[in-house]
Amino acid sequence: MTKMIEGQGVWLYAVTRDADPAALGELTGVSAETPRFIEAAGLAAVVGDVPLSSFGEEALHRNFEDLDWLGAVARAHDSVIVALIDRGPAIPMRLATVYHDDDRVRHLLESRAAEFARALDQVTGRTEWGVKIFLAPAPDPSSDAGGPSPRGAGAAYLARRRAALDSREHQERCAAEQADRAHRLLAALAVDATTHPPQSRALAGEDARMILNGAYLVDHEHTLRFAEAAAACDQDNDAIRVRLTGPWPPYSFSVLEEP
Known part of the structure; x- marks a missing residue:
């Protein structure tokens, strides 16, 4: 009816x-x-x-x-x-x-x-977990700048600017590599994995830039191992910060688009 x-x-x-x-x-x-x-x-x-x-x-x-x-x-x-x-x-x-x-x-x-x-x-028998990876704060290159430059204030300023840019670029390359390794490690512990576009700072509630927004479908009996692996990724990598979220309904792995 x-x-x-x-x-x-x-x-x-x-x-x-x-x-x-x-x-x-x-x-x-x-x-x-x-x-x-x-x-x-x-x-x-x-x-x-x-x-x-x-x-x-x-x-x-x-x-x-x-x-x-x-x-x-x-x-x-x-x-x-x-x-x-x-x-x-x-x-x-x-x-x-x-x-x-x-x-x-x-x-x-x-x-x-x-x-x-x-x-x-x-x-069935699985839950979605999210892993958000953020760029860690860059070290201050001025701490390694030493004493005043004999070339004068202008040259010293340019040197500091170049050091800062080089440091940031190096950190971002390291962060991208570390985030990729973390994603591959966590995906290996999941039944399925996918990534979503990184969220804005306002939506993520973080000052740091998000560089990976991953979703992982994990067997219930492997939840603890997955959480421990995510925590290890955070502790073992200095260029990134890793945040585990969930458990969530499996939105990322069961969505059927309407015809």
């Missing part, structure tokens, strides 16, 4: 295998609605009924410019997904995936059942 109410859309949170009502508990969604299941092709989509006045295409375009609104919606979306993943594997859908009615969601499940099945197999 199709559920279609004028002025309402169907917000898609995630896809899982089992429509277990206990997994949703007393959760509320992005519009303070109670999430529910839509089943088809042996899969269960977790959805919520949302007003198109706030969650339709035009409204979302407008509301996404309100960072407070966007932050609240993102947290509510993620809370539903986390609750599902606490009980079993689930495919988290990207923010603002909205359909006009239940039949459109059923069609998605039926037409892409094989893709969802493969993705669910991929994330």
Whole structure:
């Protein structure tokens, strides 16, 4: 039976295998609605009924410019997904995936059942971890400059500038090499790995420049070993700083782009 109410859309949170009502508990969604299941092709989509006045295409375009609104919606979306993943594997859908009615969601499940099945197999028993690598502060070359230059203040200034540039370039080359080694080491400990564009300083909450933004899909039983390896990468490399984040829902390894 199709559920279609004028002025309402169907917000898609995630896809899982089992429509277990206990997994949703007393959760509320992005519009303070109670999430529910839509089943088809042996899969269960977790959805919520949302007003198109706030969650339709035009409204979302407008509301996404309100960072407070966007932050609240993102947290509510993620809370539903986390609750599902606490009980079993689930495919988290990207923010603002909205359909006009239940039949459109059923069609998605039926037409892409094989893709969802493969993705669910991929994330079963695994968690996503993030590793952000930042450029460490450069040493002050003036500390090695010695006494006053006999060539005068101007020449001394130019020498310090050149030393600073050379030091920075050397540090950035070392940092890139160290970050690459760290990524390869951590990827070898994961089932799958990928990288995202580095975040801005404001978004990352760091003064230092991010040079690698990695995501790693790790078996539950290997989580401790992975965390220890990330900590060792931070301690063993002087040109970079390594920050481990997570665990997260496996967004980086289970996202299916909408057709």
